[in-house]
Amino acid sequence: MRRVPLRCLPVCVALLSVASCGRGGAADDGRAPGAPTGITAAAGSATSVHVMWNDVPDGRGGPAIRAYEVYRGPAKVTEVPGSQHMVDVVRLRPSTLYVFTVRARDTGGRLGPPSRAVRARTPARVAADRTSPTRPSRPAGRTVGDRAVQLSWSASRDDRGVSSYDILQGGVKIHSVGGGQTATVVTGLRPGTGYVFTVRARDAADNLSPAGAAVRLTTPGTDDGRGTAPTDFTATTHRSAGAYSVDLSWDPPDVDGVITEYLIQLDGRDATSLVWGGDPPRGRAHHSFYLGREAGAEHRVRLRARLPDGTWGGFSAERTVTTGANG
Structure with a gap:
């Protein structure tokens, strides 16, 4: 069964086709993996940035991807397993511009070239901000094929501004998008499966809103599990x-x-x-x-x-x- 990485993408950006990450292929040709594509970075709060990217396919004839290394400027800040294509970089400074790149390392130990650089600026942290944003209102959604849904909602209000929105499914956070977005496409879902999506707003001080009303959707098709x-x-x-x-x-x-x-x-x-x-x-x-x-x-x-x-x-x-x- 082909699997697509779980991603949330702004509706205003065309969806990128993500290559299947099969583990088969020809014998090792000695080449390092390619550079990750589709990298984005968005501030999640005054001290965190959410970085995500497309997987590097194994179709070059070499070993599978073992890990992805995430860099802030020239410094490596974290490493995640090859099955993961997103990470929250934390313990950052408020009101600071950061530059991120990602590199893939295969099971043979070879490190590929860096992705293109992306920038994200953390918002200012305002002292003694204990006011949570209002709950996102008028949530709506529809299926987009058997493995994706489109979600939308009305913007939350906050006295200092909304930094990001958390997307939850069944009460579990599965992704986040920037505070300026009020729509997204969630991919990597299963055919013939019922989902319950909710959205919460987050401000720069990490105050969370109540969850918006649930959006219940069932993807078409069948999946025996x-x-x-x-x-x-x-x-x-x-x-x-x-x-x-x-x-x-x-x-x-x-x-x-x-x-x-x-x-x-x-x-x-x-x-x-x-x-x-x-x-x-x-x-x-x-x-x-x-x-x-x-x-x-x-x-x-x-x-x-x-x-x-x-x-x-x-x-x-x-x-x-x-x-x-x-x-």
């Missing part, structure tokens, strides 16, 4: 201090964006949520949780990921474990 399920899922048990725990291992679903949360079901019921406190692990993931003290107890376990578009993906295969059977 198989392409978004964790794969190679395994489950075993071990005993420690007289109690049993289950040890899980899996490969994250192949989606564009970073997965930070999983829901684990035990015996058909939601048992626990796993949320990575920092950067999620790259590659195979592992987790253990408590089952009880009874030996010979049989349990069924499976899990699914919260995807970058804010929806839950498909469940992994279900595994059956018996306490005491293997440890």
Whole structure:
């Protein structure tokens, strides 16, 4: 299933076609990856700038992209996994002009050339600003094919000015746009899936408005969830201090964006949520949780990921474990 990076783009700008990030291709030709395209930067507050870019495709015959390096001027400020195409650069100074570039590094360690430079100026921070913007009003939306929606809203009011708008789906922030925008296109969605979008305004002091009214949209088509399920899922048990725990291992679903949360079901019921406190692990993931003290107890376990578009993906295969059977 072809995946498109989750992006929010101003309606007034033509959508860029993003190349599929397949992992196949010819043998390594020794060339470094190309420069990221479509880079933009917008101030999110007086101390942060949101930078996003298009993925660098693997069609040059070389290794896959391992990471993207983000630079502020000549200095590298952060690095994100190759599946991520946006980042909030924080701890900046108010009322300051910044210049950002992005470079791709492949799994062979080669660093590609920088993207074009983009500029963003952080707004001034006004002392003792505790007034939140008003909620965005008259939100509206429509589907644009089976993987994108167009959203619009009326501008919020703030005594010091709106710096940005946060776009949420199902209560999860999936992107932000500049304070001067009142429309956007969200891509990278799933066919045949229901979405609930809301918008919140943010000012330079990071005061947040209440969320606007929900916009409920369902993309056309069908999606059985198989392409978004964790794969190679395994489950075993071990005993420690007289109690049993289950040890899980899996490969994250192949989606564009970073997965930070999983829901684990035990015996058909939601048992626990796993949320990575920092950067999620790259590659195979592992987790253990408590089952009880009874030996010979049989349990069924499976899990699914919260995807970058804010929806839950498909469940992994279900595994059956018996306490005491293997440890």
